[in-house]
Amino acid sequence: MAKQARRPGRGTGKPTPVRRNKAAPAERFPPPKPPRKTARTEQKVVFDAPSAESDEPRTFRLGVVPGATPGKWIDAWKQRMPRVPLELVPIEVAGQRTAIDDLDAALVRLPLTDSSLHIIPLYDEVPVVVAAADSHLMAVDELTATDLEGEVLIPLTDDVLGPLDLPGTRPATFAPLPTDEAIATAASGVGILIVPMSLARMHHRKDADHRRLVDGPLSTVALVWPRDRTTPDVDTFVGIVRGRTANSSR
Template structure:
């Protein structure tokens, strides 16, 4: 046959060299062109005016506890020192003229002031550890009949009607003076609980007066003195964070 002895096209016979594809030559790319330099634009921002050194003066009546608010102020306003100014209840309105704000005891009626009520304190009876009144866990006004009840000159509670109570025969005393007098068994004194704790002694104890008047502590500042610092302190007292909107 005419095709005898021929090998099929495209098929290598035994022992025939195998043709391998030659590797394609590597493509060469030109190096990247450096980016064009653009002119740097500088905006001349005005220098920030430095704040004037200042101090936030906070008045505090005896027994008020602003500790947590002071800590928050130090974290939020480290560049503005806070000065605590002790204020007596009898002088708290006059003291506000020289303060940024104050923690006071109500009532304090004055149309020139802003007032934010904070909390109420319960009243307690402070007596000598030998007083028979301490036999009870709680007292009522009726239990005080026949007792010598001292009314301090810096009384934070105001007058209390106690039927059958006896008036002291000695001159009126301050709270700080009335406590040791009560310890001597010469009478009792009714105070907000925080004040009783401030003047705590080993020879006196206190009992809750369940039907006595409460003492309201408030944050107060002058209407004509609502500064950014005052607003910051108000926000702290109300629990607002530094990111909260007013």
């Protein structure tokens, strides 16, 4: 009788070797798949991206009252912010508070009290007496209130100094005039007016001259802007006015 073939490992007392698949661990534990980009994830990435607002075309609008001189600051702005044009907007002292609401910042004349504004006083202007070039008042370098006794004081519609303590002067018999017309009237010898020096220079005439009034009120020019609109452009202009360089810390 033919012998039945035995399977290896059976009846021999020897364990049957187990064949190991080297690829089994990789097949059993595949690497984790990257998370799917959901709409929420993509939206978050866009939100956290750096803002490009600073590169958008814009203009810095600076209000300026008559007599203010921002020339050196404008030159510095052009060098530091060549891509942002600076627009000068003339404003009147009487309406300066209302005008600020439509501007980035403004150079105004104090007093101006408003808790919603940042106010930085910049410099004081001395007052001068404007009279005809051939007036006896122009014979000296400086004047005091007592030197004006008996003079006719021309009132102004755009007055920036407020009430003056000049008891020896006489009020004019005509209505208040704008500064340029008042200077033309003073040039004819009708009277005198008192304004900050910058306004006298702005409306200079050959037939009129001015002298400093040593005991007269000063006029303070200030930089102002709304507290709730302190933008990077405003901060840059404030730094220029305060003398900060482009690399200085704030």
